[in-house]
Amino acid sequence: MTLYIFYFLSFLAVLSALMVVFSKSPVHSVLYLVITLFSLAGHYVILNAQFLAVVHVIVYAGAIMVLFLYVIMLLNLNQENEQHKTNLLKFAAVISAGLFMILLIGTFKGTEVFANVVGGQSEIGMVKNLGLVMFRDFLLPFEITSLLLLAAMVGAVILGKIDKPKKA
Numbered sequence: 001m002t003l004y005i006f007y008f009l010s011f012l013a014v015l016s017a018l019m020v021v022f023s024k025s026p027v028h029s030v031l032y033l034v035i036t037l038f039s040l041a042g043h044y045v046i047l048n049a050q051f052l053a054v055v056h057v058i059v060y061a062g063a064i065m066v067l068f069l070y071v072i073m074l075l076n077l078n079q080e081n082e083q084h085k086t087n088l089l090k091f092a093a094v095i096s097a098g099l100f101m102i103l104l105i106g107t108f109k110g111t112e113v114f115a116n117v118v119g120g121q122s123e124i125g126m127v128k129n130l131g132l133v134m135f136r137d138f139l140l141p142f143e144i145t146s147l148l149l150l151a152a153m154v155g156a157v158i159l160g161k162i163d164k165p166k167k168a
Contacts, residue, residue, distance in 0.1 A: 006046055013039040026072045030065055037061040051127045 016035040023029045037060045044053035134142055 002046060006043070009039045009042040009046070013043075027069065030068045030072065033068075034061050034065050037065075048126065051130050054127075 013036050016032045016039065019032040020029045020036065023032060038057065041053040041056045041061070044050070044056060
């Protein structure tokens with residue numbers, strides 16, 4: 001069953017990544033990129049790294065994609081301003097991508113792709129185990145970091161506070 005989920009998520013990731021590249025609208029490209037990032041988070045779940053999957057979704061599919069959309073809307077990209085690429089440039093891009101694919105296939109040839117994935121015996125990336133290690137072995141550095149972040153937040157509020165001119 002895990003193997004079928006892996007193949008489905010891989011197909012979805014590759015298809016949505018291709019749609020990122022071939023989509024005409026920049027907003028649609030960003031939305032396809034979100035689908036790609038969610039499917040990669042699914043791969044993390046299959047690898048038993050739930051914490052990494054959650055952080056991946058929060059950081060990349062959440063914060064970074066919001067910034068991308070903000071920049072796209074801020075730039076107000078129009079298609080009539082876009083320069084059209086020559087056929088020679090398109091042909092060179094296809095050749096470069098093909099050579100890169102051959103390089104990747106040669107690199108990964110003979111590697112064990114599904115090592116420790118199908119069995120699911122590893123519990124390294126589980127949130128429970130990460131929490132136990134963090135609060136048992138690294139409690140003092142964790143609390144010091146929280147105090148530093150609190151001090152930085154208070155400093156930012158003080159620096160950002162607008163001084164009102166006093167009435168004479």
